[in-house]
Structure formats: C-alpha cells, structure tokens
Amino acid sequence: xxxxxxxxxxxxxxxxxxxLDPRTxxxxxxxxxxxxxxxxxxxxxxxxxxxxxxxxxVSRIPPRFVFRSFRPLWIxxxxxxGIHMFxxxxxxxxxxxxxxxxxxxxxxxxxxxxxxxxxxxxxxxxTFTTSPIVLTDGIERLLSPFRKIGFPAHELAMMMTIALRFxxxxxxxxxxxxxxQMARGADxxxxxxxxxxxxMIPLLIPLFISAxxxxxxxxxAMEARCYRGGENRTRMKELALSWLDGIAACVxxxxxxxxxxxxxxx
Amino acid sequence: MSHHIIxxxxxxxxxxxxxxxxxxxxxxxxxxxxxxxxxxNGAGKSTxxxxxxxxxxxxxxxxxxxxxxxxxETLTHIRRSVGMVFQNSDDQxxxxxxxxDVAFGPLNMGLxxxxxxxxxxxxxxxxxxxxxxxxxPYKLSGGQKRSVAIASVLSMLPDILVMDEPSAGLDxxxxxxxxxxxxxxxxTKIIAxxxxxxxxxxxxxxxxxxxxxxxxxxPTLQIFNDDVLLQKGRLEKPLRxxxxxxxKPAIR
Ligand SMILES: Nc1ncnc2c1ncn2[C@@H]1O[C@H](COP(=O)(O)OP(=O)(O)O)[C@@H](O)[C@H]1O
Ligand SMILES: [Mg+2]
Numbered sequence: 276x277x278x279x280x281x282x283x284x285x286x287x288x289x290x291x292x293x294x295l296d297p298r299t300x301x302x303x304x305x306x307x308x309x310x311x312x313x314x315x316x317x318x319x320x321x322x323x324x325x326x327x328x329x330x331x332x333v334s335r336i337p338p339r340f341v342f343r344s345f346r347p348l349w350i351x352x353x354x355x356x357g358i359h360m361f362x363x364x365x366x367x368x369x370x371x372x373x374x375x376x377x378x379x380x381x382x383x384x385x386x387x388x389x390x391x392x393x394x395x396x397x398x399x400x401x402t403f404t405t406s407p408i409v410l411t412d413g414i415e416r417l418l419s420p421f422r423k424i425g426f427p428a429h430e431l432a433m434m435m436t437i438a439l440r441f442x443x444x445x446x447x448x449x450x451x452x453x454x455x456q457m458a459r460g461a462d463x464x465x466x467x468x469x470x471x472x473x474x475m476i477p478l479l480i481p482l483f484i485s486a487x488x489x490x491x492x493x494x495x496a497m498e499a500r501c502y503r504g505g506e507n508r509t510r511m512k513e514l515a516l517s518w519l520d521g522i523a524a525c526v527x528x529x530x531x532x533x534x535x536x537x538x539x540x541x
Numbered sequence: 542m543s544h545h546i547i548x549x550x551x552x553x554x555x556x557x558x559x560x561x562x563x564x565x566x567x568x569x570x571x572x573x574x575x576x577x578x579x580x581x582n583g584a585g586k587s588t589x590x591x592x593x594x595x596x597x598x599x600x601x602x603x604x605x606x607x608x609x610x611x612x613x614e615t616l617t618h619i620r621r622s623v624g625m626v627f628q629n630s631d632d633q634x635x636x637x638x639x640x641x642d643v644a645f646g647p648l649n650m651g652l653x654x655x656x657x658x659x660x661x662x663x664x665x666x667x668x669x670x671x672x673x674x675x676x677x678p679y680k681l682s683g684g685q686k687r688s689v690a691i692a693s694v695l696s697m698l699p700d701i702l703v704m705d706e707p708s709a710g711l712d713x714x715x716x717x718x719x720x721x722x723x724x725x726x727x728x729t730k731i732i733a734x735x736x737x738x739x740x741x742x743x744x745x746x747x748x749x750x751x752x753x754x755x756x757x758x759x760p761t762l763q764i765f766n767d768d769v770l771l772q773k774g775r776l777e778k779p780l781r782x783x784x785x786x787x788x789k790p791a792i793r
Contacts, residue, residue, distance in 0.1 A: 285637075287675065407637035440637050444679050492632040499594050499625050500646040500697065501617060507651040511644065511658070 285406045290335040291519065292404040297413025299520040303527040304401050311390050313534040320389060322537070326530055327393055336403045344399035345392065352388045359384030408511065411436045416514055429505030437493070445486065452481050545569045545605075546701060546729050547593065552602030554588055554753075562588040563599070564753035575730040577740040577761065580750035581775035586733035587628065589750070590703050593731070594625045607700070621650060624699030628706050630686035634678035639670070639689050642678055646697040657696075664696035665689075668722060684715030691722070702728045708736045737765065737779040749774040 287293075292300070307326075314320055331341055345352070365379030402410065415432035422428050453463060456477060463474055502508075547570040554563040562585045570576055578586050591597040592604055595616045607622060609615040627633045636642040643664055647657035665671045668688040673681065678689060687707065694702065707723070708716045720742050723730065732744060740747060740761055747764045749757040751774050757764055764770060765782055 408641050436637060437635050440635060440677070440679070443677075444631065447679075489632055492627070492629060493635055495591075495596050496627055496633045496635065497645075499596060499620060499627075500693070501620050501649040502645070503617070503649070507649075509648050509651055509654060509657065511641075511648065511654050513654075 284402065286336055286340065286403050287406070288335055288404065290333060290404065291523075292330070292334040292400065294517075294519055295404075295523050296514055296516050296520045297405050297409050298417055298514065299516070299523050300401050300405055301410075301413050301417060303523055304397055306527040306531050307397050308394055310531045310534045311393050313531075313538045314386075314390070315538060316541075318541075319534055319537045320386065322530070322533060323393055327396055330397065330400055334400050334404050336400065340403070341396060341399060344403075345395045348395055352391055355391055356384040356388045359387050407436055407439055412510065412512070412514060429508075433505075441489075444489075445482075448485055449478070449482055452478055452485075546572045546574075546607055547731075548603075548605040549592070550603045550605075552592060552599035552604060554592070554597060554599050556588075562753050563592075565602075566750075566753065566755055567602075568748065568755065568758070570729065570731065573727065573729055574746060575732070575744040577744035577747045578731065578733040578750060579735070579737065579740065579747060579774065579776060584750040584774075585753040586750055587705055588753075590625065590705050590731070590733055593701075593703050594620055594623050621697060622700045624694035624697055624702050626687075626690050626694055626702070626704040626707060628709065630683075630690040631679070633690045633693065634686060637677060638674065639665070639676050639678055639681070640674040642689065643674075643693045643696050646693060650697065660696045660698070661692075664692040667695055668692045683710050684712070684718070687711060687715070687719065688722075700729060701731065702726065703731045705733050706735065707732060708734060708739050737776065738781055741765070741779055741781065749776070751775070 295303075311323060314323055331338055360376055360380045360383075361374050363377055363380035363383050365377035367375050368378055368381065369376040405413070411432040414435065415428050418426060418428040418431065453461075457463070461474060461477065463471065463478070465471075466474070547568070549566060549568040552563055552566050553561070555561050566585075566589065578589060580586055588597065592599060592611075593606070595604075595611050598611075604611040606615075606619045609618060611619055634642050636645055640661055644657045644661040647660045648654075652660070662671065662674075665674055668691050670685065670688045670692060673685060673689065678686060681689065691707075704723075708719060711719060716736075716739070720739055723732075723743055730743070732740070734740060744761055747757075747759065747761040748755055749764060749770065756774060757767070757770050765778060768778065771778055
C-alpha cells in the first residue's frame with residue numbers, strides 16, 4: 276500500500292522542467308501558488324487548468340504518475356469539498372436533516388478543492404523533476420542571504436534532505452511495530468475514536484524511541500565521515516542560471532500578472 | 542614516528558548510566574595487520590571501535606592513531622584516516638541516493654566536485670555496485686546495503702578500516718562475497734565479529750574481549766584451538782575446526 280505513493284518522488288529526465296535551476300522552480304511554484312489564490316472567476320480557473328496541463332506536458336512525466344501523487348491526499352480534498360458544500364449559507368438546493376447543501380457552497384467547495392488539487396499537482400511536479408539533493412541545494416541557496424543574521428541555511432537544507440530520505444524508513448518501522456502489536460492482540464481498526472486513539476499510544480512510544488535512537492546513530496555516522504556542517508564542505512554542482520530560467524521566470528510572472536488582471540481589473 | 546598505527550593504552554570507558562564497558566584495555570596494532578575483535582554480546586566490542594574514530598572519548602587512558610594522539614584538535618584528521626563501517630547499514634546510509642551517500646565523505650573533506658565524483662565512482666566499482674548509484678539506499682537488499690556502506694567509507698581513502706559485525710544478517714553467498722572483497726583490501730583492518738569462520742579467512746590475529754578486558758591476544762588459530770579460553774570468552778570453536786564426527790576427515 277505504501278509503495279504506491281509517488282508524492283515527493285523524483286523521476287530522472289531531461290525535459291525543460293528538469294533542466295531548470297531548482298531556485299527558478301521553487302520561486303516559480305511559489306508564484307503559481309500565489310496565482311491560485313488570486314483566482315476567483317471561472318475564467319481564472321480555466322487559465323490555471325490550461326497552465327497546469329501544459330506544465331505536465333512539458334515535464335514529460337507520465338500523467339498517471341502525476342495523478343497518483345494525490346491519491347494519498349484525496350481524503351483532504353473530499354473533506355474540503357464537504358465542509359464548503361454544507362457550511363456556506365445561500366440558496367438551498369437540498370436539505371438533509373440539519374445539513375443543507377447550498378448553491379454557493381457547492382461552487383465554493385468545488386473551487387476550493389480545485390485550488391488544492393492544482394497546488395498538489397504543481398508541487399509534485401517540482402519534486403518529480405528535481406532530485407532531492409538539487410532541491411535542497413536550491414533551498415539552501417535561496418535562504419543563504421539570511422545566513423548573515425544567523426539563519427542556519429545549510430543545516431536546514433541538510434535536515435530536509437535527510438528527513439525526506441527517512442520518511443519511507445519510518446513508515447516501514449510503523450508498519451512493523453503495528454504488526455508486532457497486532458500479533459499480540461492490539462487492535463487499531465475498531466472501537467470508538469477515543470478507544471482507537473488510546474490504542475495508538477503503545478504504538479507511538481516505541482516509534483519515538485526508535486526514531487531518537489536512529490537520530491543518534493545517524494549523527495554518529497555523519498560525524499564519522501567528517502561532517503562538520505556547511506563549512507569547508509564542497510558542493511556537487513554549483514547552481515547556475517541559464518536562458519531557460521529566464522523564459523520560465525517570464526512565464527510564471529506572466530501567469531501571476533494575468534490572474535491579478537482577471538481579479539482586479541477585468 | 543611510531544611504527545604502530547594504533548596504540549591504545551589503559552583505556553576505561555563508562556557509559557553515562559554507569560555501565561563500565563571498557564576496563565583498562567591496552568592494544569597495539571601494526572600497519573597492514575588484520576585483527577579480529579571477538580567476544581560475547583556486551584563484551585565491549587562496539588564500544589572499543591567507537592574509540593578509534595573518536596565517537597567516544599575514554600574516561601581515562603589514551604588512544605593514538607598514526608602520529609597523532611586522539612583529541613578534539615586531531616579528530617578531523619583521524620576521521621580521514623580511519624573509516625568505520627557501522628553495525629547497522631540503515632543508519633550509515635542517509636542520503637537520497639547511493640551516489641550522494643558515497644560522495645558525502647569526500648565532499649565533507651572539501652574536495653572539488655570532479656574529484657569527489659571520481660572517488661565515489663571508484664569506490665562503487667571496488668565493491669561492484671556502480672549499477673546501484675541512482676537507487677535510494679533504503680530500497681537495497683541487506684548485502685547491497687553493506688557493500689554501499691563499505692564504499693561510502695572507501696571513498697575517503699582511509700588507511701584503516703574498522704568494521705562492526707560486517708557479516709551479520711548476510712546470506713551465505715553475500716557473506717562469501719564480502720570476505721573475498723575484504724581479502725582484496727590492503728588496509729589495516731579491525732573487525733569486530735561473532736563470525737569466527739570469517740575470522741579464520743581474514744585475520745591472522747585475534748583479540749578476545751570479555752567484560753571490557755582483553756583476555757587473550759595472539760595468532761588466530763592458536764586462540765581458536767584453546768578450548769578453555771574460548772569457553773571463558775563465551776565463544777564456540779568454528780565449525781571448520783571442530784572435526785566433524787560424521788564426515789571424519791577433520792581439518793587440522
Ligand atoms: N549507549 C549505551 N548506554 C549504556 N550502556 C551501553 C550503551 N551501549 C552499550 N552499553 C553497555 O556497554 C557494554 C558493552 O556494549 P557493546 O560495546 O555494545 O558490546 P558488544 O558490541 O561487544 O556487543 C554492555 O554491557 C552494554 O550493555
Ligand atoms: Mg556490538
């Protein structure tokens with residue numbers, strides 16, 4: 276089950292998106308997210324939809340991988356849709372006990388989940404087309420101006436690299452501990468919510484202990500290989516902007532501009 | 542310059558919870574020697590190895606590696622010349638891909654990227670794992686993980702290789718490959734293990750540890766033939782030396 280998640284994975288390739296500098300992609304994604312939140316009218320959503328589809332096409336990532344990326348997050352999507360559908364006041368379409376489905380709610384719900392959907396797709400495109408090392412290098416470089424005021428840019432980037440790497444290991448560990456406890460009669464899947472939450476406690480304790488032990492061993496292993504933070508450490512690839520990044524920057528700015536225009540002046 | 546590459550004098554170590562793991566231990570190892578550290582679980586093998594790369598600092602006594610006494614100032618230098626392969630490869634491999642992991646040490650040493658890349662590829666070639674270079678380490682098999690963990694240390698070109706239970710958890714085929722690989726290394730080797738058969742193949746000298754003390758130190762075969770000593774160290778004579786009563790023609 277856990278193997279099907281593609282979110283956060285990297286697919287090596289040589290597309291336009293793959294060749295962009297990670298900094299461009301990170302800033303571009305942020306611009307895109309700002310654009311999403313400017314969208315209100317249906318035309319604006321159409322623009323974003325077209326843009327997203329184009330981005331998927333340009334990335335040359337098989338669309339089924341892209342769509343698989345939000346599979347683990349569909350609960351959040353449905354939840355968002357539901358909350359908005361039933362809690363927005365307006366023209367009642369359907370009443371079902373205390374729940375009333377309104378026209379405004381339906382519209383709002385669909386638009387909000389669409390925003391989320393676009394956000395997930397674009398951020399997974401970012402991770403699909405950027406190897407984790409390069410991605411964190413980009414983050415480190417973007418944050419490095421703040422180093423002057425004591426911000427640990429390198430350490431933060433290294434932390435993210437390692438955290439991402441250990442997510443699958445921790446999931447595996449959770450799975451193993453759960454199985455070990457189920458073999459001794461623990462029950463994680465029935466009872467009231469309170470009961471289930473209580474049953475999770477014996478799961479969390481060994482998980483925390485093993486995570487701390489692991490962190491300790493990890494620090495030792497890093498030190499043993501001469502790691503002393505960012506000082507003196509060389510980088511695999513110095514990042515360099517090219518004309519591709521210029522094009523991408525223009526495209527993302529244009530999108531933001533277009534959406535601002537649709538929202539305020541159209 | 543001393544001709545001992547490792548010189549440990551009267552070290553004691555007590556864990557914060559007052560467990561005395563090393564209790565007055567002295568050891569000298571020469572250039573190019575292959576030494577096995579054997580002993581029961583909890584005898585202090587891992588603790589001893591941790592002292593060789595300065596992960597632990599002895600409560601009393603001294604550790605000398607090459608020309609330098611081990612202390613805060615020489616730590617970086619010493620860690621370049623001593624490569625440690627940990628017991629648990631899962632924690633030794635922490636980067637997103639095998640290549641990044643093997644290049645991690647050289648980059649920390651401040652080598653230019655081309656040289657770091659070359660070293661990483663050479664090390665992967667040595668352990669026959671170049672084809673794994675773009676894979677995430679957690680998806681590898683146990684044997685592959687061990688190979689990559691060894692490569693990640695080799696890429697730093699250490700003089701001394703220190704390994705904690707290198708054959709634990711490997712199937713017979715992988716174990717044999719590991720032994721062949723280690724036999725091909727010219728480094729000074731220090732191997733903590735329960736696998737006495739591996740010791741026969743790799744180490745001419747064996748040190749037996751019990752409760753944080755050295756109870757024997759000498760030629761491997763001589764030690765393995767001393768039944769009283771083995772019993773005292775809570776060890777079992779390697780199968781190969783037991784002279785199987787069923788198939789008779791015993792190996793001397
Ligand atoms: N982190 C620790 N804290 C406290 N005691 C420890 C720790 N690690 C090991 N010990 C104790 O130190 C002794 C030696 O352990 P260790 O060096 O791991 O033995 P070995 O590797 O030979 O099995 C054991 O008694 C063990 O319980
Ligand atoms: Mg041990």
